[in-house]
Amino acid sequence: MTVNFQYVDIDTSDTLSALTEEKLEKLSNKFEFLISAQVYFKQDEKDHDAGKICNIELSLPGPRIFATSNEKNYEAAMTETINDLTRQLKKRKEIYKTH
Numbered sequence: 001m002t003v004n005f006q007y008v009d010i011d012t013s014d015t016l017s018a019l020t021e022e023k024l025e026k027l028s029n030k031f032e033f034l035i036s037a038q039v040y041f042k043q044d045e046k047d048h049d050a051g052k053i054c055n056i057e058l059s060l061p062g063p064r065i066f067a068t069s070n071e072k073n074y075e076a077a078m079t080e081t082i083n084d085l086t087r088q089l090k091k092r093k094e095i096y097k098t099h
Contacts, residue, residue: 001028001036008042016041016074023082024056031089035059041074054078056085065089 003021007013020039028034040055047070054077055068067084071077 001025001034003037003039006038006040008040010041010043013041013074016078019075020078023078027082027086027089031060031093033060034089035061039078041078044070052077054081056081058085058089060092062092065092 001024003024005012005017005020024037024039036059038055038057038059040053042053042055044051044053050070050072052072052074053068053070054074055066056078058065065085065088067081067088069077069080069084071080
């Protein structure tokens with residue numbers, strides 16, 4: 001699975017990229033129909049409590065799947081986003097099983 005990273009108005013982090021890619025690779029092994037992922041990390045200056053945003057869009061057969069999270073740090077946002085994607089992928093896999 002191809003993973004593309006975009007850091008919007010923040011510095012690039014190799015460790016965050018590696019951690020995200022590792023978690024997405026596990027997802028790819030579990031759901032073999034995944035094609036690629038677009039990962040966006042950005043910061044919301046207006047939100048002082050959280051403000052660390054992670055958006056992930058997965059490309060797969062059929063409509064794309066998208067999830068976003070806004071947390072206190074990027075690792076928590078990325079983990080929450082991947083958990084949301086996992087729930088959506090499980091639902092999608094059930095649809096594939098019936099056809």
